[in-house]
Amino acid sequence: MAARPSWEGHLRLSLVTCPVALYPAISEAETVRFNMINPATGNRIRMKTVDAGTGEEVSRGDLVKGYAVAKNEYVLLDKEDFERVKLESTRIIDIEKFVPRESIDRLYWDTPYHLVPSGKTGIEAFAVIREAMKKKGMVALGRLVMSTRERICAIEIEDSGLLMTTLRTAEEVRDITEVAAPPLPKADPQMLAIAEKIVEQQAGDFDPAEFVDRYEGALRELIEAKKKGHVSKPSHVANENTNVVDLMAALRNSLKGSSGRPERSAAADRPKDRTRRGPAAKPRPRGRSAA
DSSP states (O other): OOOOOSEEEEEEETTEEEEEEEEESOOOTTSOOOOOEETTTTEEOOOOOBOTTTOOBOOGGGOOEEEEEETTEEEEEOHHHHHHHOOOOOOEEEEEEEEOGGGSOGGGEEEEEEEEEOSSTTHHHHHHHHHHHHHHTOEEEEEEEETTEEEEEEEEEETTEEEEEEEOOGGGSOOGGGSOOOOOOOOOHHHHHHHHHHHHHTOOOOOGGGOOOHHHHHHHHHHHHHHTTOOOOOSOOOOOOOOOOOHHHHHHHHHHHTTSOOOOOGGGGSOOOOOOOOSOOOOOOOOGGGO
16 A cells, blocks of 8 residues: 655745655554453443543543643633644645754654655756755755754765655754763773774674564564463564673673674565665764754
8 A cells, every 4th residue: 555645845045946845754554563452341441521520421522631730720711722823734844944964962852754856847956956955965954843842953965865854843852961971081002902893793784674673573573472372472572681791801702702603684675664764974063052
C-alpha cells in the first residue's frame, strides 16, 4: 500500500514556489502494541473519565483543558480560546535562510519527513532549488504550520528529493551545564593507548540493519509461543554483567576479544534503510543561544 502524505502545500524560496508533499520518514507501525484485557472475560477494558473530586463520570465532550497555576488551581481554556490563538494554516514552507549543517546542534533535530514534489506542476522549480542547495552544500531553514502549531524546520539533500526535519526550540533543549555530571579524571596513557587500539579494530561503517531491538524480538517470540499454547524463554538475553573492577584488565581483555569482527546478525541481510541523514554534526557548545 502506497504511503499517504501527512502534509501538502508549497515550498517557497523568495518568489519561487512549487507544490510539495511531506511523508513521514519514520514509522512505528511494526512496534508491538497491547490492549488492556480483563483475563476473566477476555474483553477489552474501556477507560472512563471520572471527576477526581466527586467520583462521577463526565462526558468527554463536556471537558475543557486547564493550565495548572497552583495546587488544584487551573486556568480553564475552551475551544474558542484556542481558536483565537490558532495560527493560519498557510500551507507554505517558507525558506528564510541557509546555514551549514554542522552549525545545527544534533540535539535540536526532531522528526524527519521526506519532502517531494506534489505532481508535475512546478517540478522544475523544485529541481532548481534542490540543485542550488546541493552545489552550495547548505541546509535551508524555514517554518511551516503543522496541526495548528508553527514549527521550525531544516531542509537538506536526500537522494532524488529533500529531507525536511522539524527542529526543537531552545526551550526544549537542556543544556549540559544543567546536568550534575562529575568532573572527568585525566586518562591514563597506557589505558588510553589500549582503548584507541580497540576503537581502531572495531571501526566500520554504520549499517542500521545490524542493530535490532532485542526486546521487541523477544516479545514477538513470546507472543508466537503463546499463540501455539506454550511459553518459551526468549532467545536473546541482555548481558547485565557491568561490575568492572580492574579497568586495565578489562581494556586488555576487550582488546583481545575485538581482534575478530563481531558476528553479523540475521537482520543485516534485510534491505538497508534508505533514509540518509548526512554526516554527523561536529561537536559544538550546546546552549540555548545556539538556536
